[in-house]
Amino acid sequence: MTATANLFAVTIDCPDPTRLARFYQEFLGGQLSSCSPDFVVLTSEHEVRLDFQHVANHQPPPWPDPSAPRRLHLDFCVEDLAQTEQHLLCLGATLAPHQPGGQRFRVLVDPAGHPFCIATTAAAEISGPPVR
The missing domain is CATH 3.10.180.10 (2,3-Dihydroxybiphenyl 1,2-Dioxygenase, domain 1)
Structure with a gap:
């Protein structure tokens, strides 16, 4: 049996998720949403979204x-x-x-x-x- 999966997100570790998400939004377009202050999601018409996750020791x-x-x-x-x-x-x-x-x-x-x-x-x- 062959497993089938679809990539839906790439998560990027960073010290400031909102700042980095806004950088990529200015480049790629799309909408920002947040699940918490430490996690921001950039969605667009593309299938794969970019997630930005706070890491204290980045x-x-x-x-x-x-x-x-x-x-x-x-x-x-x-x-x-x-x-x-x-x-x-x-x-x-x-x-x-x-x-x-x-x-x-x-x-x-x-x-x-x-x-x-x-x-x-x-x-x-x-x-x-x-x-x-």
């Missing part, structure tokens, strides 16, 4: 640090890479010092220190045969 992940454990990061497909990068910088993101993507994608860091990527449509396309 430490931003070091990137790119080969000695640090790898963690999850978010990737977003955008129409105009340069324009979106400038918009995100105005919202409070910073450009990561290491940019391995050339003109295909950019690595930015959100206000809580999480790296994330914005990519062109071509860079976001899946290529190659399926994994078996």
Whole structure:
């Protein structure tokens, strides 16, 4: 029997859920709701929502640090890479010092220190045969 599940949310640990949720809302749109002062939800017309959870001892992940454990990061497909990068910088993101993507994608860091990527449509396309 094959298990079937649908991803409905990605939860992001952070020191200030409301602040970080508003950053992503300014970028992605959508509506904010709160289950408690320590947990904020960003919903949109997309199937997967973003949840923001307060963590008192939050430490931003070091990137790119080969000695640090790898963690999850978010990737977003955008129409105009340069324009979106400038918009995100105005919202409070910073450009990561290491940019391995050339003109295909950019690595930015959100206000809580999480790296994330914005990519062109071509860079976001899946290529190659399926994994078996």
